[in-house]
Amino acid sequence: MKRRKRKGPRFGPQIDLFPREVAVDHLDPRAVLGARTAVRQLARVRYADETITHMIFADRHGVYCQEHGPQCSAVLSSGLDVKRKQA
Numbered sequence: 345m346k347r348r349k350r351k352g353p354r355f356g357p358q359i360d361l362f363p364r365e366v367a368v369d370h371l372d373p374r375a376v377l378g379a380r381t382a383v384r385q386l387a388r389v390r391y392a393d394e395t396i397t398h399m400i401f402a403d404r405h406g407v408y409c410q411e412h413g414p415q416c417s418a419v420l421s422s423g424l425d426v427k428r429k430q431a
């Protein structure tokens with residue numbers, strides 16, 4: 345599915361259910377944050393049209409973006425789900 349670049353405001357509301365091209369790296373929380381971390385899952389999300397990186401944390405409080413909180417679209421993109429039980 346190819347998308348053409350559209351002219352228009354760059355910073356309009358982002359309400360796409362299936363957002364932009366995205367790269368997701370799932371990381372080992374203990375390797376990144378230390379063995380004592382309470383974070384259960386960690387992911388790094390980058391959108392092709394952004395220069396920033398979203399760090400997504402999943403812990404007992406929920407899933408949230410380090411910069412933008414639980415409302416960040418990168419939370420959905422990360423695929424992390426704290427409710428999913430780990431063996």
Ligand SMILES: [Zn+2]
Binds near residue numbers: 412417418
């Ligand atoms: Zn974010």
